[in-house]
Amino acid sequence: MKIFHTSTDDQFGFALVKEEINEALLKNDPPAAAAKITKLMMKEKNITLNIAITGEAGSGKSTFVNALRDLSDGDEGAAPTGVTETTMKVTEYPHPKYPNVTLWDLPGIGTTKFPADEYLKLVGFEKFDFFIIISDTRFRENDVKLAQEIQRMKKKLYFVRSKIDNNMRAERRKRDFSADEALTKIREDCVNNLKKLGVESPQVFLVSSFELRLYDFSLLHETLEEDLPEHQRDALLFATSSISLEIINKKKAAFQSRIKYNAFLSAAAGGVPIPLLPETIDVSMMAAVVTQYVDGFGLDKPSLERLAANTGVPYSDLCDVMKSSLAKQEIDKGQIMKVLTSLAQTAVLQATGEAAKWIPVFGFAAGMSLSFCTTYTALNYFLDTLAEDALKVFERALSGNK
Structure with a gap:
């Protein structure tokens, strides 16, 4: 019997840990299961993704690096940009919210310090998970040499x-x-030129670093997801700006898949429930998880301000379409408790069918069952509300400054 889905992709031991969780649950050993779930979450958190951005000098590499990190040129921590080659060495730029995802701005191929025939060795190609070769005109012979290597x-x-x-x-x-x-016309010109230079069946993605929601960036993201090992897909997903309805919905599904783990850890803490809310709820944990939702959907204040600047839609207009009071600000325990109490008083926090179905499997005592259901239902409520806000913000930003 399998309680949690396991994966055939076990490079980091995820399938093994999930089997260990299943075994602990079947033996009715909540402390052991909690320890294994914590181990699994730490493994997920420590997944790394290293993306190399390269191409000829002046092709827009640094601006693309900034766009992928949800930063504008000139922001603190942004890669320097200019009309001439500004990247003179291999430079790493961790994502500001997800430091396990690193963008590497590589010097232009063919520069004096990085000749084409020694390029990969000099930049240390082994550490990169994949390469993106950028050109702002036609891809040239050096690009093709690099691609073939x-x-x-x-x-x-x-x-x-x-x-x-x-x-x-x-x-x-x-x-x-x-x-x-x-x-x-632009795409075919690039593809035909690459074919002439010896690249078989090339696929070219048309991108504006200033307007990622337009053109082919969503297709590029989808292609990367398909090609990446399973354990790295969520790392890419969370580090990608919420530039489409599809990405927002994928983020929601990824967050939702983790709720049962968080609820189990809350329940496994033990204790006796108090009126309306069980004291076993780990409010600090819940605040941390809700913060992940806010950051992941780009509903934190810095992200909303950048979105306003990039789209011309006033920041206040973006805020006005949101329902949740948890967006736009740092989340603390007091805010979470206020919402939880409100939900409990309106009888929303109940042992719903979706949450309660886990109870027989886990073999929880009464207090633990209430804690699990409360946490499970509350996190789903927070996630549904913030995902809905993300969709509204996206639609408002897409409508422009009206």
Whole structure:
């Protein structure tokens, strides 16, 4: 009997730990199960993802690195940008919210210090999980040499045609302008040029680092997800800005899959319930989890301010569409307790069918059962509310400054 789903991808031992959790639960050993769940969560937290961004000098590598880290050029901690080559050494930029995900800004291939034939060795290709090769015009011979060498080393690589927003502004001046035709022309030009240089079946993603929600970035993200090992997909997902309805919904599903673990840890703490709320609830843990939701959906104040600046939609307008009082601010225990009490008083926190179905499996005592159901139902409430807010913010930002 399997209680929690296990994966065939066991590079970091996830399947083994989940089997150990199953065994502890079947033996009705909550302390052992809690220890194994904590171990699993630590493993997930420590998953690393190293993304190399490379290409010729001036292709927009640094701006793309900043965009992937949800930063604007000039923000504190952003990669320096300029009209000439600004990356003179291999530079790591951890994601500000998810430091386990690191973007590596590599010097332009073919520069004096990094000649094409020694490039991969000099930048230390072994540590990167995949490469993104960027060009703001046509991909050139050096790009292809690099791509072929990366493939020889059995690493994944992706071609990104940058600065598409500039091209589209120029195309709009034409009398017979068609966005779809313009994008198709740019893409086909890049693909045909790569084929001429010896790349078989190349796929090129058209991206604007200033408007990730447009063009091919969502397709790029989807492709990366498909190609990455299972244990790294969520790391990429959480580090990606909530630029589409699909990504928001995927984040919600990923967060939701962890709720049973958090609820179990709360219940396994033991204790006797008090009126309305069980004292076994770990409010600090719940505050930390809700903070993850806020950060993951980009509902924290810095993210909302950057979104307002990038879209021209006033910050106050973005805030106005949100229902939750937990967004836009740091989460503390007092806020969580206030919401929990309100939910309990309105009889929302009940042993619902979804939460209660775990109780016979876990073999909880009465107090632990109440704690599990309370935490499980509350976290689902917080997640549903914040995911709905994320969708509203996305739609408001997409509508522009009206």
